[in-house]
Amino acid sequence: MLDPAMQQQLKTYLANLREPIELVATLAEGDPNSMKTRDLLEDIAALHPMVSAAFDGTASRAPSFLIRRASDHDAAVTFAGLPMGHEFTSLVLALLWAGGHPPKVDAEVIDTIRGLDGAFEFEMYFSLSCQNCPDVVQALALMAIHNPRISATLIEGGAFKDEVDSRQVMAVPSIFLNGEPFANGRMEVAEILAKLDSGAGDKAAAKIAAKEPFEVLVIGGGPAGASAAIYTARKGFRTGVAAERFGGQLLDTMGVENLPSVTYTEGPKLAAQLEAHVGDYDIDVINLQRAEKLIPAAREGGYHEIVLANGASLKARSLIVTTGARWRQLGVPGEDKYRNKGVAYCPHCDGPLFKGKRVAVIGGGNSGVEAAIDLANIVGHVTLVEFDSKLRADEVLQAKLRSMSNVDIITSAKTTEMTGDGEKVNGLTYQDTGSGEEHHVELDGVFIQIGLVPNTEWLRDSGLELTKFGEIAINDRAATNIPGIFAAGDVTTVPYKQIVIAMGEGSKAGLTAFDYLIRTEPVEEIAQAFQAA
Structure with a gap:
C-alpha cells in the first residue's frame, strides 16, 4: 500500500513513539477498500516493533480502524476509509500522539481539552482532495486522544457514499456532534474548543487586553501580512499579528505553480512555511481574532486602536492592514439557504x-x-x-x-x-x-x-479611504490617507491579486512602516516621561 519512499518517511516518524500502539481494523470481506486498509495497517505495523495490527474489530463502518494506546484504550481515534492524500499527515500525527509523542500545541490547549466535561461523540466527513480538512481531522484526533470523554470517527466520504447522501453531507469538512450537525468548514482546535467551552472567549479576550501596545501591528495573516511582520521584526520593532486565520486565502488554494523558484506547492503547505518563518522571530501571533473596528490615533505618533470581535482591543504606533479578500457571493435567493447543501x-x-x-x-x-x-x-x-x-x-x-x-x-x-x-x-x-x-x-x-471581495466592511466608518469597490486606497509606498496606517495585498488597490505580489507589497509596507516609525516621535511615551519628570 505504501511505496518505499512513504515507508521510509513513516519509519522515521515512528521512531518518536514512546509507548506501544494498537491498530484494530473492521473489514468487509471481498471489499477492495478493506483489502487496501489491511495492506496499509500491515505496512505500518511492519515498520516499528511498538505497533501491532489486528483485524477483529466490530465497528459499525467497514473499512475502518482504531488507533489506540496499548496501555490506555481511551486514548484513541478512529478512521473510516483510507486517510491518504491530504490526510496522510493526519494519520501520522494520530499514530504519534496515541504513542505518547507530545503534540506541538500550547500546554494551555491540552489543559482545556482535558478539562472538558461531558460526553462528546464526534463524526467528521472529509474528502481526500480537501485542503481544508486536515486541520479539522487533526484537531478532533488530538481531542479524542487527550480526553477519554471525547470520541472521534473521521470518515472519508468517498468510501461511504450512501451515508454521505443519507446525512445530506454536501460540503466538507463537515462535523457532527452526538449525531447532530455541529459545524462546517475549516476549523482549528481553538475554534472547536471555543464552541464547546462557553468561557473560552472571555479568557482569550482577557489575555489579549493585557498586552502592551505594539510598535507595529499587522492585521491579517496571509502572504502580505506574514511578509510585513517578518520585515518589521527584522528591523527590531515589537511586532504583533492579529489574524482571523493565519494563512488567509492560501488555505483555500490548491495548486501554486507561479511562485518564482518554487515549481509547485499547495496553499496550506505554503501557509505552514510562512507561519514557521514568522515563528523564527519574536513576533506575537494572535490567531483566530477578527478585527471589527479601527480607531485611528488622535494625533501623529499616537496609538491606533483595533477593537476585536471578542471585545478586546490592541494598540500600536503603526498598523499594516492585510485582511485580504474572500469569495464573492452572487446575492441571489437560495444562495445562503443552500450554502453547504449544494x-x-x-x-x-x-x-x-x-x-x-x-x-x-x-x-x-x-x-x-x-x-x-x-x-x-x-x-x-x-x-x-x-x-x-x-x-x-x-x-x-x-x-x-x-x-x-x-x-x-x-x-x-x-x-x-x-x-x-x-x-x-x-x-x-x-x-x-x-x-x-x-x-x-x-x-x-x-x-x-x-471573483473576490475585499474584507474592509469593518473599516467603512474609520476615516480610511476606500474605493467604490471597497479596496483600501494606497500610494506607491503602501501608505493610506491616515499617517501611521499602511496596507498591502488583495485588500488594497494594487493591481493583480497574486501571492507573489502580496508578498512583495507586504514587504514594502513593512519597510514603509519602519521608515515612518524612525521619523515619528512616540507622543504617548514623551507625555508619560514629561509627567514623570
Whole structure:
C-alpha cells in the first residue's frame, strides 16, 4: 500500500513513539477498500516493533480502524476509509500522539481539552482532495486522544457514499456532534474548543487586553501580512499579528505553480512555511481574532486602536492592514439557504461529494473554467454559466473545457435563483440577458466562482479611504490617507491579486512602516516621561 519512499518517511516518524500502539481494523470481506486498509495497517505495523495490527474489530463502518494506546484504550481515534492524500499527515500525527509523542500545541490547549466535561461523540466527513480538512481531522484526533470523554470517527466520504447522501453531507469538512450537525468548514482546535467551552472567549479576550501596545501591528495573516511582520521584526520593532486565520486565502488554494523558484506547492503547505518563518522571530501571533473596528490615533505618533470581535482591543504606533479578500457571493435567493447543501465555493474540497451527479459552475473567468475542468473529471455533467457574452478565461483553458464531452457552456446568462426542495439544491434559474427569457437547469450542486471581495466592511466608518469597490486606497509606498496606517495585498488597490505580489507589497509596507516609525516621535511615551519628570 505504501511505496518505499512513504515507508521510509513513516519509519522515521515512528521512531518518536514512546509507548506501544494498537491498530484494530473492521473489514468487509471481498471489499477492495478493506483489502487496501489491511495492506496499509500491515505496512505500518511492519515498520516499528511498538505497533501491532489486528483485524477483529466490530465497528459499525467497514473499512475502518482504531488507533489506540496499548496501555490506555481511551486514548484513541478512529478512521473510516483510507486517510491518504491530504490526510496522510493526519494519520501520522494520530499514530504519534496515541504513542505518547507530545503534540506541538500550547500546554494551555491540552489543559482545556482535558478539562472538558461531558460526553462528546464526534463524526467528521472529509474528502481526500480537501485542503481544508486536515486541520479539522487533526484537531478532533488530538481531542479524542487527550480526553477519554471525547470520541472521534473521521470518515472519508468517498468510501461511504450512501451515508454521505443519507446525512445530506454536501460540503466538507463537515462535523457532527452526538449525531447532530455541529459545524462546517475549516476549523482549528481553538475554534472547536471555543464552541464547546462557553468561557473560552472571555479568557482569550482577557489575555489579549493585557498586552502592551505594539510598535507595529499587522492585521491579517496571509502572504502580505506574514511578509510585513517578518520585515518589521527584522528591523527590531515589537511586532504583533492579529489574524482571523493565519494563512488567509492560501488555505483555500490548491495548486501554486507561479511562485518564482518554487515549481509547485499547495496553499496550506505554503501557509505552514510562512507561519514557521514568522515563528523564527519574536513576533506575537494572535490567531483566530477578527478585527471589527479601527480607531485611528488622535494625533501623529499616537496609538491606533483595533477593537476585536471578542471585545478586546490592541494598540500600536503603526498598523499594516492585510485582511485580504474572500469569495464573492452572487446575492441571489437560495444562495445562503443552500450554502453547504449544494451551494459550494471550493471545487477541490467538495467536488468528490458530487461524483456522477450534475453540477453547475457560475463564472467564466480562469477560476470558473479551471473549476469546471476539474469537476468534469469527477462529476457526471457540468454546466458552466457566464453572465458575459463570452468566456473571459485564458484561451488554453477554454480549449480544454470545450474538448470535454460532459460540459455545456451557457453565456449571456444572469443567474437569478438557487432552487431547492427545502433541504438541498435541486437547480438554478437564469435569465437570458439578450431575450429576457428565463430558464431552469436541474442540478445537484452549484459552485460559485465569480471573483473576490475585499474584507474592509469593518473599516467603512474609520476615516480610511476606500474605493467604490471597497479596496483600501494606497500610494506607491503602501501608505493610506491616515499617517501611521499602511496596507498591502488583495485588500488594497494594487493591481493583480497574486501571492507573489502580496508578498512583495507586504514587504514594502513593512519597510514603509519602519521608515515612518524612525521619523515619528512616540507622543504617548514623551507625555508619560514629561509627567514623570
